[in-house]
Amino acid sequence: MCLFDYHRFDQQLLHTIAYDALVWSSLHGLVVGDNSSQGSGSVPGVGLVHAPFALLPTPFPQNQWRQASELAPIFNELVDRVSLDAAFLQHALSRTKEADEFTSRLLDIHSKMLKINKKEEIRLGLHRSDYMLDEKTNSLLQIELNTIASSFAGLSNLVTELHRYILSRHGKLLGLDSKSIGANDAVNQNAEALAKAWSEYNNPRAVIMIVVQAEERNMDGQEISVIYFRAGYTPVDYPSESAEVLARTKTPLKRSLDGAREHTVVMVDLDPRVEWKARLLMEQSSAVKCPSISYHLVGTKKIQQELAKPGVLERFLENKNDIAKLRKCFAGLWSLDDSSIVTKAIQKPELFVMKPQREGGGNNIYGDDVRETLQKLLKSGSQEEAAAYILMQRIFPTISAAVLMRNGCWSKDHAISELGIFGTYLRNKDKVIINKPSGYLMRTKMSSSDEGGVASGFAVLDSLYLT
Ligand code: ADP
Ligand code: MG
Ligand code: MG
Known part of the structure; x- marks a missing residue:
């Protein structure tokens, strides 16, 4: 791609851009905790480093960006429909249940909710569907659909702004136009969906609870309207089941779920000792869960594979066009x-x-x-x-050149990218209140790396240069 032939770019210019980008990151909070720094993660404002990012946005075809965005509301609707079919979920996951302890625990909670006939009338989904562009067929293929802890709405939004800043400053020399960067308002859209779920719950004194992985804990006797899980998607978040400690921690959480106080957002980490019982307790509560146990299960890899079988989508969706659009993005x-x-x-x-x-x-x-x-x-x-x-x-995306920034240093590399489209969904009984694409996450990694996570150290945050 000659537009992005970095060998063409003057080294001194890249150096200047990298410096500008690092200053911008520090000033605008494009930062994460620095593991190597003492106090990081426990003292606010201490031990921060810029998030890993691509120095310049990565080219991406406009029509395939549009295609990915159009899929978001269809996937949202699909998740909702599948989540209501308890028999399908239990049956499709029945053999996984025998083999995988984690899925088995989730299914147990699901079964318990069926037994007490628990209904979720307000349903909130903050999803992210991830894709790669398959080079050989030039088609957009789905990697996976995340229904829990779909992360990076905040940082990804900032990287888009960073790139816009870089191109408005250096675009002329680079031959790139800041207006070609794909718009991204992921953070506001996600916040809006959470806020609207809170208002549907309709108790101005209730709070939104965010379950996080940090070591801090902060609970009080406030009624919880919405529970947003940024943790709980991995077995590591549920390490033990000490009955003794549970007795201590269960009470305040239970009170939080039942009581009633003013309107604030409380942050609660998943205390390793509360784990499964806490998850069950939250599922039993009247709070809106993001995700509910059913939404969580729909996002499993096994369900992705079951939905790709011939005839299965037809069970959940009527619109033939929608079905064709989804099927087109399914890989083998x-x-x-x-x-x-x-x-x-x-x-x-x-x-x-x-x-x-x-x-x-x-x-x-x-x-x-x-x-x-x-x-x-x-x-x-x-x-x-x-x-x-x-x-x-295995999907093989086009390899392009990229400049990856990590720990203040830049390196030129052969890279491939993965585009995630956020989708927000909110309904109350029959009324769909939100169902739309809600910004994106572009991740770029060295083409030699198999995995793709940013937090896990494989990829950097990026944005789209629409072509
Ligand atoms: P997770 O839920 O752990 O993110 P993913 O299915 O997204 O699991 O896989 C993790 C990473 O592995 C992806 O971000 C991507 O880089 C790579 N990957 C996953 N599936 C494929 C595939 N079919 N072809 C190529 N790379 C893949
Ligand atoms: Mg993934
Ligand atoms: Mg995932």
Whole structure:
């Protein structure tokens, strides 16, 4: 892509831009906690470093950006429909349940809610559907759909602003126009959806509770209208089940869920000791959960694979156009029951990704490890263990040049990108209050890296230069 041929750019110019970008990041809060710094994460304002970012936005075709945005409300609606079909969820995940303890715990909570006939009338979804552009077919293919803790609305929004600033300052020399950067208002859209869910709950004295992974805890006797999970998507967030400590911590949380006080946002971390009981308690409460247990389950990799089977989308959606649009973005997805695919994956593991039921990056299996893991599973003959995984067609996006900024230093690299489109959804009974695309997250990583998380250290934050 000659437009972005960084070798053409003067080294001194790149140096100046990098310096400007670092200053901008510090001034505008494009920062994260610095693990290597003492006090980071416990003392506010201490131990911060700029978030990893691409120095310049990455080119992306306008029509495929539009396509990805148009998919957001359809996926939102699909999640909602699937979430209401408890039998489908329980059945589709029944074998995963045997193989995967984490999914099993989630399904237990789901079953308990069915038993007490719990209805979620106000349903809030803050989703993010992730895609890569497959180079060979030039098609937009979905990597996954996140229904819990869909992160980076805030920082991604800032990176878009950073790039706009850089291009307004240096665009002429670079031959790039700041107006070509894709607009991004992810942070406001997500906040708006949370606020509207709070008003639908209709108790001005109730609060929004945000469940986070930090070590701090802050609870009081306030009624909770909306629970937003930024934690709880990984087994690490639920490490133990000490009954003794539970007795101590359960009471204030229970009171929070039932009581009534003024309107503020309280931050509550998932205390490792409260874990599953707390999740159950929150699910039983009248608060709007983002996500509810059903929404959480719809976002699992296994359900993604089940929805890609022929005829399954038709069970949930009527509009043929919508169904065709969704299907067009599905990559190949298979369960390990499919012995012909398993054989193919053993022969050509580089064409597949093997995924367990996990979130947050760093869990997938690639390349020769796919072959080894599959052979091991075949040898042990354990159908049960195999049910913990799905197989997915490996997507190969176009490789382009990028300048990646980490820890104040820049490096030129061959890179590939993954585009996430946020989708917000809110309904109260039959009334759909919000259903729209809500900004984006562009992540760029060295083309030699398999995984893609920013927090897990593989990728940097980026934005779109629409072409
Ligand atoms: P997680 O829920 O942990 O984020 P993902 O399915 O998004 O799991 O996989 C993590 C990363 O692995 C993605 O961000 C992407 O970089 C890479 N990846 C996942 N699926 C594929 C695929 N089919 N082809 C190529 N890369 C993939
Ligand atoms: Mg995910
Ligand atoms: Mg992902």
